[in-house]
Amino acid sequence: MLRISQYSSVSSQQSEQQYVPLKHVSVETFIKFFAADVTIKQVFRNDETKPIEAVYCFPIEEQAAIYSFIARIDDRELIAQLKEKNETQREYSDALEQGHGAYLLEQDEKSQDNFIINVGALPAGKECHISISYVSELDLVENGSRIRFVVPTTIAPRYNPNTGDVSSPAGTTSKYVQTAPYTIEFRCQLEPLKWLEKHPPRKGRVRQIFLLTDGEISNVNEVLDLCRSMATSTRIFSFGLGHSPSRSLVKGLARATNGCFVFIPPNTSVDIHVGEQLQKALQSYISGIQVDWNLGTTVMSTPTRIPPVYANDRLIVYALANDP
Structure with missing residues (x-):
């Protein structure tokens, strides 16, 4: 609408x-x-x-x-x-x-x-x-x-812990209103993530978390920043559920913590996807990748932090050069 x-x-x-x-x-x-x-x-x-x-x-x-x-x-x-x-x-x-x-x-x-x-x-x-x-x-x-290939077509109602007015840049009085034909109970709990941040695993060990979410929250950046702060000790394998999970949240959780993500369509068995992610969690991966472009000019690479590469994965790194 x-x-x-x-x-x-x-x-x-x-x-x-x-x-x-x-x-x-x-x-x-x-x-x-x-x-x-x-x-x-x-x-x-x-x-x-x-x-x-x-x-x-x-x-x-x-x-x-x-x-x-x-x-x-x-x-x-x-x-x-x-x-x-x-x-x-x-x-x-x-x-x-x-x-x-x-x-x-x-x-x-x-x-x-x-x-x-x-x-x-x-x-x-x-x-x-x-x-x-x-x-x-x-x-x-x-x-x-x-x-x-996915073309997102739906924005699911997303929980926002800080409710307030949303106004247009022009200052006209208006709000975003989204409705659904059913009752939704939103649960956006940052407390478990904050607890994990305060209780890291034992030295030399890495904690791996399987996180299933419908992605229906609006404070995505706050969640990702919190997870990124414990990336050295925690990896998150994220699962996007339902018709319209936030792709930014599901992908961002895995990317911020060197994990993997998967989207599970409705009416699909979750067990198969969990099994595939479990295999990745147990396998070795390539990390600490650096790219030397040898272009003789100033180059900015993206992504700035290259993610780990698992078996059957693909890695694409882009170079932005001043004078190619």
């Missing part, structure tokens, strides 16, 4: 919340080797009698790199520029206050697999066409015998 609010140049003015569905969504994908080039096209229309600010939150593959954001209204095509977040939000607000249309795409600060589109001052009766392109690596599955 798309949440909209009646546009007003006065930030303190209250606005009535209304909801409209997306009119159309399409996904185009080009897959080559271990990478996917994805373009998501979304169309929505302002059926109200006044201009609105539309704010749409959508999921995207964890660690994907967005390289294009285009908005089209009537015969106008606007191509986004990459700018620092605070500067961009300020320019967006200024444009709305001056009565101009403005478009903003930003990453959710609490979860790397969610992005937020702001379409400000969308005229009454007009359609807005949004096109987003990104590239991402594909995961190896079934002990490295296959690759899997």
